[in-house]
Amino acid sequence: MAADLYQAHDYFQMDDLLTDEHKLIRETAREWVKKEMSPIIEEYYEKGSFPKHVIPGMGEIGAFGPYIPEEYGGAGLDQISYGIIMQELERCDSGLRSTSSVQSSLVMYPIWKFGSEEQKQKYLPKLATGEMIGCFGLTEPDFGSNPAGMITNFKDKGDHYLLNGAKMWISNSPFADIAVVWAKNEEGRIHGLIVERGMEGFTTPTTHGKWSLRASDTGELVFDNVKIPKENLLPEKSGLGAPLACLDSARYGIAWGAIGAALSCYDSALRYSKERIQFDRPIGGFQLQQKKLAEMITEITKAQLLTFRLGQLRNVDKATSAQISMAKRNNVDMALKIAREARQIHGAMGITNEFPIMRHMMNLESVITYEGTHDIHLLITGMDVTGLNAFK
Ligand code: TGC
Numbered sequence: 001m002a003a004d005l006y007q008a009h010d011y012f013q014m015d016d017l018l019t020d021e022h023k024l025i026r027e028t029a030r031e032w033v034k035k036e037m038s039p040i041i042e043e044y045y046e047k048g049s050f051p052k053h054v055i056p057g058m059g060e061i062g063a064f065g066p067y068i069p070e071e072y073g074g075a076g077l078d079q080i081s082y083g084i085i086m087q088e089l090e091r092c093d094s095g096l097r098s099t100s101s102v103q104s105s106l107v108m109y110p111i112w113k114f115g116s117e118e119q120k121q122k123y124l125p126k127l128a129t130g131e132m133i134g135c136f137g138l139t140e141p142d143f144g145s146n147p148a149g150m151i152t153n154f155k156d157k158g159d160h161y162l163l164n165g166a167k168m169w170i171s172n173s174p175f176a177d178i179a180v181v182w183a184k185n186e187e188g189r190i191h192g193l194i195v196e197r198g199m200e201g202f203t204t205p206t207t208h209g210k211w212s213l214r215a216s217d218t219g220e221l222v223f224d225n226v227k228i229p230k231e232n233l234l235p236e237k238s239g240l241g242a243p244l245a246c247l248d249s250a251r252y253g254i255a256w257g258a259i260g261a262a263l264s265c266y267d268s269a270l271r272y273s274k275e276r277i278q279f280d281r282p283i284g285g286f287q288l289q290q291k292k293l294a295e296m297i298t299e300i301t302k303a304q305l306l307t308f309r310l311g312q313l314r315n316v317d318k319a320t321s322a323q324i325s326m327a328k329r330n331n332v333d334m335a336l337k338i339a340r341e342a343r344q345i346h347g348a349m350g351i352t353n354e355f356p357i358m359r360h361m362m363n364l365e366s367v368i369t370y371e372g373t374h375d376i377h378l379l380i381t382g383m384d385v386t387g388l389n390a391f392k
């Protein structure tokens with residue numbers, strides 16, 4: 001890959017709204033990405049695997065559970081800090097942000113919010129450093145957008161639970177040490193269970209053939225009469241609202257992350273438009289290219305403002321699920337459109353790995369689908385503004 005020339009863009013002086021701590025967190029993440037990730041991302045993307053050797057470094061920059069209290073090994077930071085880290089990671093690659101958001105919002109968050117004190121002490125400090133990696137099993141082969149229909153179930157066998165079923169499309173499952181798995185009990189009530197690698201009957205086959213999110217390992221979780229110790233059930237919350245609350249946190253992180261991918265594409269396109277000469281002048285001097293670039297920075301700026309405000313609301317626990325859905329949907333769609341326009345500005349060069357554009361574009365095809373599809377988030381907004389439920 002060519003040298004990482006990335007420069008962030010801040011058209012509406014958003015930096016004035018950040019604290020010195022926010023800026024320090026951003027610099028730390030940005031420098032780490034430039035030094036450790038940018039030189040290797042294309043290689044791992046082509047190989048189709050996540051660079052596991054960077055996991056301890058991710059722990060050091062606070063990418064695992066930044067908002068988890070320090071007593072459990074987290075950094076005790078605010079929601080805007082979490083967003084800033086997600087943005088810097090996804091500026092490099094959505095798969096890198098995925099690993100961070102799954103660990104933080106889908107594994108550490110449910111253990112912190114719904115776990116017992118023993119579970120928090122046992123898992124959170126190791127998850128915060130990356131000594132332990134987790135994954136989150138909600139989606140099933142026949143239940144994606146509609147997780148309420150899940151078939152995975154557990155039965156009470158007196159001194160343990162017996163877990164059966166299968167989860168599909170699970171980020172990090174092939175190498176995760178633990179999985180937070182959502183399953184129904186005999187009454188059909190959804191609960192979270194912590195399943196550990198090595199438990200008999202538990203396997204994690206890798207999913208092959210992805211053209212998107214290639215620098216992230218995806219797989220299945222298969223449970224064939226797996227004995228789960230009773231102390232591995234998350235005791236503090238049950239029902240679909242429990243996994244959906246985790247999704248709120250992860251979707252919030254994606255809203256920030258997608259701006260990072262968009263900034264990366266815009267930055268590359270802006271530079272290229274000033275350097276590439278056709279008809280004896282830089283292509284950036286043509287009105288058609290200026291229209292693309294002007295619209296890109298306008299959409300990025302709107303997303304930055306929306307997302308910063310969402311962060312303020314999250315900080316005081318006032319953000320609604322529907323507001324998070326709007327931001328996730330808007331920002332991922334915005335980033336995908338910018339990736340496509342940026343690709344055109346780069347001409348043929350835009351399809352090569354000399355530039356990050358095509359990789360971002362392919363990644364964003366996953367991001368627009370996972371954590372609730374573009375359609376599902378529109379229906380959540382629709383339900384919120386009309387009070388009418390289109391799902392039922
Ligand atoms: P519904 O009847 O509306 O709700 C069931 C219960 O949940 C409550 N609730 C929420 N609670 C917290 N946060 C939210 N966002 C919530 N939304 C709803 C609700 O109040 C209710 O509570 P209660 O007490 O009354 O029971 O549920 P529904 O079955 O109609 O479904 C609604 C729908 C479609 C919006 C929901 O199922 C949905 O969001 N579907 C999309 C599924 C999804 O996003 N899957 C993501 C899987 S994980 C993933 O993709 C990780 S990618 C990781 C990476 O690499 O980054």
Ligand code: FAD
Pocket residue numbers: 102135136137138139143144145146168169170171172213218366369370371372373374375376379390391
């Ligand atoms: P479906 O639900 O089958 O949807 C197919 C199409 O139908 C979509 O366009 C959808 O918008 C549309 N549709 C569905 N319902 C409606 C409706 N009511 N009205 C209108 N249109 C509708 N899941 C996890 O649990 N953990 C993970 O770690 C995880 N990681 C993932 C990583 C990757 C790379 C990918 C691609 C997915 C991952 N997922 C994960 C799964 C992801 O959350 C699901 O793919 C997503 O929720 C959509 O489910 P589905 O693919 O089954 O699509």
